[in-house]
Amino acid sequence: MEKPKIATASLAGCFGCHMSLLDIDDRILKLIELVQFDKSPVDDIKNFTGRCAIGLIEGGCCNEENVHVLKEFRKHCDILVSVGECAIMGGLPALRNGIPLKECLETGYIHGTGVYNPSGKIPNSEDIPLLLNKVYPCHEIVKIDYFLPGCPPPADTIWEACVALLTNKPLDLPYELVKYD
């Protein structure tokens, strides 16, 4: 039987959740026995090669590309998991949600301390994904099946969740493993 596939993505995140996934240490060898990685920064596969059992999403949606990737994940994955505070509630990127987008961009590219930008223009190439008006939690864009809080979620949390999903067993995480920071 072919191994189930797992895909991962970092949207508006810092890759910290992926680092935490790698923090499962030598259990990653066991994980590879259980699954095959599909589209993911871990193996650098850019496009889905087929149906995936699990999609792990790090980060919320701050631009149109994030939304596109998230929708692709929803289309290709049986189970989609929001991993970490950014995916769950926007996280640090969502600190900008109370500030108008124009003001954010002007501070970042024109008036901000230490900004050197002689053109005085805000980059606007069509190759750069358009920013959204605010940062959205993933479950406000597509249906998300499970949530693993943490910044990042501990490696044990991610490990236990993946194993439970792959072996079709209920997940009962101990108190210490569910934290919002």
Add this chain to the structure above:
Amino acid sequence: MSETITFTIDGVEVKGKAGQTIMQAADGAGIYIPRLCYLEGCEPFASCRVCTVIVNGRPQAACTQPIAPGIVVENNTPEVTQIRKDIIEMMFVEGNHFCPVCDKSGNCELQAIAYRLGILVPKFPYLFPVRELDASHPYIFIDQNRCILCGRCVQASRDIDGKHVFDFVGRGPEKKIRVNAAARLADTDLDITDKACDVCPVGAILKKGVGYAVPIGQRLYDKQPIGSDIEANANK
């Protein structure tokens, strides 16, 4: 006044003294009822509703409802837990609670109750309101983004410190904490030694210069759920 009153919480017989509230009697019996606005030493005013229990079929606030002989109290049941979860989740979405960057994280009662109730994500959409931060005071700051309007600072400042530095203004979604000065916290007579600076259950009123003083793993609610101290009384 020492008349003993017997009633039940979740089918367990509890004895309390006449004049006690359900919360006081439960605390004495080692049964934890979650609470956020309740402040020991001040008159309870049932503002946060997190201590909601069902008494003889009706929801009541355990911090204000007096005990009576034979009442049947439901505390740790799926129905009551769901009510509390809904209240806590509403608090999370109506403010800006960025736990990873809050000094209070790990010692925060809102967060701790959410952990205890097993909340992974609020079911309501996030509002991301625009709120103010007042860091004008040399030793204290107040960040309205994290305020849950529990009123503990109002009570502590008025009833314990005798200063009345804080109070509520506005109603409904417009309700907020304001300081007793034209504009800034710095213009009030708030002192760092005031009780009002120590009672905030969340990270809305914090002392400057403390930051992340306690490492992760050693903070108040890292290993033990909130209420464990009360539950430790159960067999005494």
